[in-house]
Amino acid sequence: MRWAQDLRRHSVGDLATVEEQLFALMLLIRSVEAAIERTHRAAKITGSFHSSLGQESCAAGVSLALRDDDIVTSNHRGHGHAVGKGVSAEAVIAEMFRRTNGSSGGRGGSMHIHNRSVGFYGETAIVGGGLGWASGAAWTRKRHGSDAIAVAYAGDGAFANGIFAEAIRVADFWEAPCLFVCENNGWAHSMPSDGVFGPAGSITNVVSAMNVRSEFVDGRDAVKVYETGCELVEYVRTGKPAFIEVAVHRVKAHSVNDADYRYRPKNEGAEWLREYDPINSLRASIRVEQQHAIESAVSAVVDEALEAASNGALPETSDALRGIYATRGLGWDGRAEIR
């Protein structure tokens, strides 16, 4: 995986155990999110972003279960999914900075990280919007003889939307090798999930009743997420969809501009993190020197990424109209040859 190579450049050595790999990837995701938040506060980024800080066990556990040739679609809170699949920290942060070295050339922003070359087909800003994309892409790979699969991440909020039941039904009907991942972070913006669905695990019961293999995992245990992820990925490779719900915690507000103190106790997220931080929980099983080596490598990777992102070129304004159509000769205003 790309992220592990980046860490190795900073002499972290081999990540010998699953715990070390999870620890490293989760720390990298968290550090990227923290760097984005920092630079946003410093007004280097405009617009919105949705932090996955605290939810890293889902992205990391699932990502480690995947191969390079697998496909991932994601949601508006997808920076961790991107990094886990191999989008570089530089490409993620540069996209926040609207630079041409961003993963979408600086024209997508926080909710449109896309990197086809690593299989991160990408985020969509429409809740539930990427589920069909993932299943159709996975189905095509299977049709062409590959056992690659797709993962479609969505938050719990998406499971109140009709597209969720439809997408799983259709994937099952056409036997698309797609793993639907419900990242249940407890909140759909300001709406508490348990009020909508019942306690964590309830969405799994719904999907289970659709006769699709489904598992529920407590995301405080990243190793458990990884192990269950591996089991389901192996099952999906046989050519069927499956579902996993990972209970995580949204430590940060819905978005950087969201006044979450209006609907939940102040510091609720920080307090949860103090008690249950899934990254800290892994420390007991990793040598202290190795923890430090990973920490300093992660920090170096993120510093480097921040610098490269800051130094990236801004898109030419004359580039704004490029690439709406693939068809030769079709420019934004019809037939002008601006391609």
Place this chain on the structure above:
Amino acid sequence: MAALRFVDAVRQALADEMEADESVILMGEEVGPLGGVFTVTRDLIERFGPDRVMDAPLAEASFTGFALGAATEGMRPVVEIMFSDFVMIAMDQIVNHAAKLRYMTNEQFDVPIVVRLPGGGGSNHGPQHSQSFESWFAHTPGLIVAMPSNPSDGYWMMRHAIQLNDPVIFLENKAMYFGAEQEVADEPPADPWAAAVPREGSDLTIVSAGRMVGRCLSAAESISTRGIDCEVIDLRYLWPMDVDTVFTSVAKTSRLLVVSEAVEFCGWSGEVASRVAKDAFTSLDAPIFRVGALRCPIPVGVALEDEIIPTVERIEQAVVDCMDF
């Protein structure tokens, strides 16, 4: 090629593209053994098998999204939405995803998908089965909007649409399916995007698309007995829109009427009118007239429907009014 009805021409185009390219697949409700409610895909499952002619559950949003996903991996799905009205359920996948994916991913993904929309009035299916949404799609960056008016275009425009690497909204007026046979041209038009001029004339230009082209031709024929010689332009594509052909015609006739089956208010006919008013203003000897559907749901039954959707008589009246100005 052969004389075909519109329904047979579209079917023939699908079959010929499927024959030519294995990545072409059909998806939609009842497209399999039933052959589609309008028989457009009849017998294709027998010929190409259920792996390529895929009956979908009643889940427009999901199977359209699925088709989009297949398209990003190199398939060329042709999605049938049974009645165009049902496309509303799939609008997010079409407008927010298919139309934008190439642009917002910085050209990492193409979406070669055709969404077939049997729509419009004339078949007496009532308010939720008779709408004309072409203006909505023409308004959306990232989409190509095809609206054939006759069997030959039904064939060649469908073949063209399937070969394009962009999402195409293909509007099929269902009232045209079982109309008269027409000889399908042996070759595609030299310029696939150009508007057609099915009737030349010198007094007034009528611009239209889809089923309304036939009504415009009837109106032009009928009014010619009163000494008014109309030119009729069939736009064929609402996006990209061939306004040059319209300009050329208006330079000759100096009068313009635009006829749409879509609701007139905020409809595509206003775009034609505005372009001509701005860029061909000095050619005009009269105000630009428009005839479109009234801003009213389409009621069931011919008598009421004719109050809403442009009839030959309303088109003729507009020609007379424009000439009398």
